[in-house]
Amino acid sequence: MERLDGDREFLQELLAMFRQDVRINLEKSRKAKAERDFESLSRTAHTLKGMLRNLSMQAAGETAAALEKAARENRQDDSEQLLDRLVKELEGILPEVEAQLAG
Amino acid sequence: MRILIAEDDAISRTLLERTLQRAGYTVIPVENGAQAIAELMKQDAPRLALLDWLMPEVDGVEVCREIRRHKEHAYTYLILLSSRESKEDIVAGLESGADDYLTKPFDLDELKARLRTGHRILELEDHLVEARESMRFQATHDLLTSLWNRGVIVELMSHEIMRSRRERSCTAVMMCDIDHFKKVNDEYGHAIGDEVLREVARRLHSSVRSYDMVGRYGGEEFLVALNKCDPGSAVSRAENLRAKIAGRPIQTANKPVPVTISIGLALSTEFTECTVEEIMHQADMALYAAKAAGRNCVRVAQLAGTGKPVEERPKETQVLMP
Numbered sequence: 001m002e003r004l005d006g007d008r009e010f011l012q013e014l015l016a017m018f019r020q021d022v023r024i025n026l027e028k029s030r031k032a033k034a035e036r037d038f039e040s041l042s043r044t045a046h047t048l049k050g051m052l053r054n055l056s057m058q059a060a061g062e063t064a065a066a067l068e069k070a071a072r073e074n075r076q077d078d079s080e081q082l083l084d085r086l087v088k089e090l091e092g093i094l095p096e097v098e099a100q101l102a103g
Numbered sequence: 104m105r106i107l108i109a110e111d112d113a114i115s116r117t118l119l120e121r122t123l124q125r126a127g128y129t130v131i132p133v134e135n136g137a138q139a140i141a142e143l144m145k146q147d148a149p150r151l152a153l154l155d156w157l158m159p160e161v162d163g164v165e166v167c168r169e170i171r172r173h174k175e176h177a178y179t180y181l182i183l184l185s186s187r188e189s190k191e192d193i194v195a196g197l198e199s200g201a202d203d204y205l206t207k208p209f210d211l212d213e214l215k216a217r218l219r220t221g222h223r224i225l226e227l228e229d230h231l232v233e234a235r236e237s238m239r240f241q242a243t244h245d246l247l248t249s250l251w252n253r254g255v256i257v258e259l260m261s262h263e264i265m266r267s268r269r270e271r272s273c274t275a276v277m278m279c280d281i282d283h284f285k286k287v288n289d290e291y292g293h294a295i296g297d298e299v300l301r302e303v304a305r306r307l308h309s310s311v312r313s314y315d316m317v318g319r320y321g322g323e324e325f326l327v328a329l330n331k332c333d334p335g336s337a338v339s340r341a342e343n344l345r346a347k348i349a350g351r352p353i354q355t356a357n358k359p360v361p362v363t364i365s366i367g368l369a370l371s372t373e374f375t376e377c378t379v380e381e382i383m384h385q386a387d388m389a390l391y392a393a394k395a396a397g398r399n400c401v402r403v404a405q406l407a408g409t410g411k412p413v414e415e416r417p418k419e420t421q422v423l424m425p
Contacts, residue, residue: 014117017117018114021114043157047111049186050114050115050186051114053207054112054114054115054208
């Protein structure tokens with residue numbers, strides 16, 4: 001966050017984007033998983049990884065990175081496990097984001 | 104300095120945009136590779152670009168290839184951004200035409216430092232292009248008058264005569280010489296003489312069409328070639344040039360200097376069997392005739408029936424004294 005030089009308004013703007021993009025990409029991930037479209041799953045994980053790292057959400061970012069790799073290598077079980085983990089981590093993060101946006 | 108950012112992820116794009124704006128850049132953000140290509144191929148495109156590798160449809164590598172393949176003027180400094188970090192990827196990125204490569208997540212100071220490298224390369228390129236253009240101009244133009252120099256005007260005219268023969272059109276060749284120029288130099292000095300040469304050059308150049316050609320052939324001698332010239336109107340056009348010079352004195356730094364020119368005219372359609380050199384010789388002979396007739400007039404080179412150049416003076420059928 002120090003990268004934003006304490007610009008609160010700008011942080012809010014980014015978090016609003018994050019909230020929206022996370023939903024879109026999670027939806028895409030679930031669809032890709034259901035269709036066993038590993039290429040699409042890997043690409044979506046790549047996008048999530050970038051977003052998470054940009055906002056310094058390192059732990060979830062690493063999970064997304066692992067998912068990107070697993071999906072690229074067509075490892076079905078790993079991909080499903082990692083996606084579940086990522087969803088849980090994001091569920092932990094999103095209320096915090098909402099609180100920030102509300103405050 | 105303007106910079107293009109191509110990044111499909113909105114958060115990355117916004118962060119990058121804000122950061123670069125703070126660093127003083129004018130940012131042009133786009134969301135995909137196709138938009139990036141469209142922006143970079145514009146006439147007044149940004150010269151620096153940050154391209155995300157992974158974008159849907161047209162990716163960053165393809166943008167690099169496309170720009171290098173099709174953009175000829177004004178170099179664009181391209182930096183690829185990617186989270187890929189294998190050696191193969193770096194090599195592929197650079198081989199597509201990228202100048203530099205940054206791995207995400209990147210350090211902002213490092214990004215700024217690499218952009219400064221880009222500035223340096225672009226400045227260097229601008230200096231080189233400028234120097235090349237200046238040398239090209241100097242190699243083809245007369246230093247004093249900025250008209251084509253002798254070598255170039257003769258070559259351009261030769262091409263034009265060849266073309267007019269193929270197209271059955273006419274090129275009018277005019278040798279124009281300032282009358283009594285030595286007297287101008289003697290009376291007013293060489294600085295004024297130079298001013299007179301520049302102004303005569305300017306008037307000749309501004310009196311012909313954009314696709315005609317004017318060059319400095321020698322000291323006070325100018326060669327004018329009128330392309331696709333109607334043979335029937337060539338004399339009156341030569342007369343018009345003459346009148347443009349004689350019409351009003353040349354305003355120099357010290358005083359107005361009255362100047363006239365004599366013109367020898369040769370039409371390529373009259374000398375179909377002649378070489379370019381022979382046609383120029385004919386124009387030269389006509390110029391001598393104009394001088395002998397009292398100067399400040401136009402004389403036309405005449406054909407002596409054989410299709411071969413005549414060596415004697417042309418007939419003085421056109422007395423065009425004002």
